[in-house]
Amino acid sequence: MxxxxxxxxxxxxxxxxxxxxxxxxxxxxxxxxxxxxxxxxxxxxxxxxxxxxxxxxxxxxxxxxxxxxxxxxxxxxxxxxxxxxxxxxxxxxxxxxxxxxxxxxxxxxxxxxxxxxxxxxxxxxxxxxxxxxxxxxxxxxxxxxxxxxxxxxxxxxxxxxxxxxxxxxxxxxxxxxxxxxxxxxxxxxxxxxxxxxxxxxxxxxxxxxxxxxxxxxxxxxTPGEIGDAVVPTAVSLLREITPGESGRDDDASCRAGAEPGVAGGSAPAPGVPPQVAAAFEDLERQGRVHAPTTSVLSALHTLLGDRVLERTALLAEQLRSAVPAVRYDAIRMARDLIAQWRGDHTGLVVLLAGCLLPEDAYTSAAAAEALGSLGPVSEPARESLASYVEAARTKHGPRVWAAPERLVRRAHQEAVRVLAGLGDLRALPSVLTALDEGTDAWRAVQVAGHLGEAAGELTPRLSKLLAEVDFSDSSQSMSAGALVSVLRELADPAAAPALASAVTAAVRQEQWGTAVSALNALASFGSGSAFALEVVRPLADVQDLHVRAAATAALWALEGDAAGVVPRLVELLDTHKQSEAVEVLGRIGQAAAPALPRLRKMLTAGYEWTRVYAAAALWDIGGDAEASAVVETLLMAWAENDATSNHVLACLNRMGPAGRPCPGSAKSSRSCVAAAASAASPTTRNCWPPAAPSQPALEQTHADNLPAAGP
Known part of the structure; x- marks a missing residue:
């Protein structure tokens, strides 16, 4: 050979x-x-x-x-x-x-x-x-x-x-x-x-x-010659495919046994955070194809491109198919269409919710996961999700979150997470079970912040979990960060002692990222966390710039002593934590006047974002006396980089009439002036931060089926 x-x-x-x-x-x-x-x-x-x-x-x-x-x-x-x-x-x-x-x-x-x-x-x-x-x-x-x-x-x-x-x-x-x-x-x-x-x-x-x-x-x-009859014909052919015939002798059908792993699951290898292990499992699932026709239908969706109405009709038939494998593979396609193209996707969301079948945990888990990825767009599925969650608790008992059957457990957890993400308290019993018993608690932690109405029940449990984190084990840093984040999101001051302890423990073990997150969370409670000043104050002078900046911001939030904070912030203006320092100086306002000379100098920086941040802080501190330089700087930065527009308009909005651009300003085109003048109109000058568009308004902007905008 x-x-x-x-x-x-x-x-x-x-x-x-x-x-x-x-x-x-x-x-x-x-x-x-x-x-x-x-x-x-x-x-x-x-x-x-x-x-x-x-x-x-x-x-x-x-x-x-x-x-x-x-x-x-x-x-x-x-x-x-x-x-x-x-x-x-x-x-x-x-x-x-x-x-x-x-x-x-x-x-x-x-x-x-x-x-x-x-x-x-x-x-x-x-x-x-x-x-x-x-x-x-x-x-x-x-x-x-x-x-x-x-x-x-x-x-x-x-x-x-x-x-x-x-x-x-x-x-x-x-x-x-x-x-x-x-x-x-x-x-x-x-x-x-x-x-x-x-x-x-x-x-x-x-x-x-x-x-x-x-x-x-x-x-x-002949992709340029796709006629109007292609999709109706495809829909008709899909209806002819029956479960007994699909795939004939070699169909990779959708079966519960397709889920990897043994009953009850297995713990991640030592040192591997459970979130990372789960991410690899998700990657493995994403590559699966269950129906032989999936590649054909994917090719058709690619050919149809922006013909969203026709693609929606095709997907609706796929999600209604009598063939379980066809339905399963359609879940991912529907999720992708909804995520990529704007429009009213209520019909598809409802059909995805129809895939929440108590007798088919494999498909239910995929449907719930897809709905979860859609965020608020999954609202039309709320009642179906709640019914599925309740049915699982009735059939498998109140501990179904930790059910020994891997598929049942995953399907229930995914449905609970989506329901919690919608702020629905019907998810709370399973979330509390997860936090109390510890099985896959990290999944419940990720969504607990959406259940603010239940903060009184959630905060003690989350605080206890944070206190149990071993900060000497770097593999637990992801869990610590998630706990800190959700406690901040719940905004319950009762979490402050646990956060202060977490700061101390994280600094002791040089877990700087967690320390910064915990400091920011403490700061969000304002003077209600003043008892933690003994923990925070020494950190405002540490060598690590991330911790120093977060501690300095926390000092201002907890104590409100501008004289002790402003000099530290001015020092940070010469570091890579410049933007954070500028933002806090702006919040301090007139009491941060000693920083004005340094901020004025920053208006000449080569980087447009530096100029925008400095200009905004100048207005917040110096007011009308700085208005002319602030407006000129903002408009010049906007002309140089359109990505600064949100920050520019936010500052002009705060400035009110003082934010009207002068004739001859850098970006004084008719559209720019109109936008800036609108932002600075007296009717909106007190709206800070600027109000988000209402949901109906957002839906209206989706009506043209344009590609979803990037960040």
Whole structure:
């Protein structure tokens, strides 16, 4: 076998993402191992180093002959994965400019992508044999490889079409997609391939899944000519798909057993925060596809783009499907549409809520998680969420938050978290159970801040959990930070003693981030935390600037002694905590007058944000005497960087009539002056901070189905 000649390659002279390629032959041998663990490790190492993030190196090219031999050997234990790796390498190379010169990690020029395509193209005939292999897992990547790499496009289409009868559903959908991909790549076969797809879509003797795929991929061939009948036809075909037929012999259906882990779950490895462990579990779930038609429907949504009404109609049918796998995969698509496009999505939210099925915890967990990601938009699902939560408590008992069945527990927790996020006190019993018993308490902590009406019950429990944090264990810092944050959000002064103790403990263990958060939380209670001055005052002179700035701000909030605070804040103006110091000086107002000379000097800074912060503080401290310089500075910064507009207008709003721009100011265009004058009008001058738009107003701005704006 050629693998025995692997040591004849000068691997040392090549490199990969992490250094010399001397370890590549070991990985190649590992891929041929009969031990599944060894194989998995070998593939993982190769992907992360020799095919790092899709990159192709000389060592990747040198590996290709050995990979082809493994893929072609009946004795190879995992040929499908090897062909999948070949497919990934080839796809990367096809996406790169053949005329471009790229650079290897060592800085040398590389055209490895061209060399790799030459090797793959020279061996592409083997894909014709692989697409007829007895192993369906081998056939699947081979079908895509045939369409990508066989030089004779007409032959590729002919071979692919011949495979359709008798193939499993997943392969048939792959065949249809690959024919369209070949047509898009080669104009010589475009017409014939498109006609075949058109005929296949109308062939009533074919399975509805195949007809749906043909319909969508025919549209892919001419994306600019998608007619009004495509979505209604797709909806009609979706209705024809039945649970007994979907996927036929190889449907990866939606089953409770698909959830990883054992009953009752397992604790994270020592030193790994539970939040991090859960994040990795979430990543694993996101990659799942349950219905073979999901890739087809995703392609159709991509083609439809901004045709939101049609996409909504399609998603509504997906979420109503009689096939559980189709419904499940539609949850993520619906979430993405709602998050990415503005509009009235009440109908889709209600349909997502309809996926909260007590008998199907797997789907319920996904639906609740999707609703949770939508924030206030999930409001129409409130009653369904409450009903689901109550039904779970009735069926599984009041401790269902900690149910031993992993799926039941996760579904209930996700639903409770969404309900709590809406401020609904019907979530409170489960939240209290979590805080009292400790099972996944961190999940309850994340949403407890929305239940302000129950602060009297929540604050003692959260304070107790904060007191139990071991600040010498850095892995608990995330939990400490979350507890501090929620106590601040609940705004219950009864939390102040626990926060003061947390400051002391965090400083002792040099957990500066937690110390800063706790100081900020103490400051939010104002003079009600004055008992903590003995803790706070020494920290206003520590070396760590983050802690010093937070402690100085807390001193002002707790004591209100400008004489003791302003000099410290002026010192901070020459550090990277400048913006925080300026903000506190502005809050102090006239008593911060000793800072005025330094703030005036900051108006000449090169960085526009520095000028904006300084100008705002100048107005808050100096008033009318500083108005002219403040307005000029603000408008100049706005002209330079539109991102400053919110801060600029907020300050002009506080200034009232004094904030009207003078003729000839830097940004005195008609629209700018109108906006600034409106912000500074007498009717709004006392609104600080500026009031947020009402919900109806926000909904109105969504009506045009524009892409959601960034931050």
């Amino acid at each position: 050629m693998i025995n000649e692997i040591d004849g390659v000068d691997w040392e002279s090549m490199g990969h993402a992490y250094g010399p390629a001397s370890d590549v032959p070991g990985w190649l041998r590992g891929m041929a191992s009969t031990n599944p663990g060894v194989r998995d490790e070998a593939f993982s190492h190769f992907y992360s180093a020799a095919h790092h993030q899709g990159d192709v190196y000389l060592c990747t090219v040198a590996s290709l002959p050995f990979l082809f031999e493994m893929a072609d050997s009946p004795e190879a234990p995992d040929r499908a994965s090897v062909i999948g790796l070949l497919l990934s390498i080839g796809q990367t190379c096809l996406g790169m400019d053949p005329e471009a010169v790229y650079f290897a990690p060592d800085g040398t020029e590389s055209r490895a992508h061209v060399d790799a395509l030459a090797v793959i193209g020279g061996r592409a005939e083997v894909f014709v044999r692989w697409v007829r292999d007895r192993d369906r897992l081998v056939r699947r990547p081979a079908i895509e490889g045939l369409g990508l790499f066989l030089g004779d496009s007409a032959r590729a289409v002919e071979v692919l079409r011949s495979l359709l009868p008798g193939s499993g559903m997943v392969e048939r959908l792959l065949i249809v997609r690959t024919v369209a991909s070949v047509a898009l790549r080669d104009a010589a076969v475009h017409g014939a391939a498109a006609s075949w797809l058109q005929a296949l879509a109308g062939n009533t003797t074919e399975a509805p899944e195949v007809r749906l795929a043909a319909l969508v991929h025919r549209a892919r061939c």
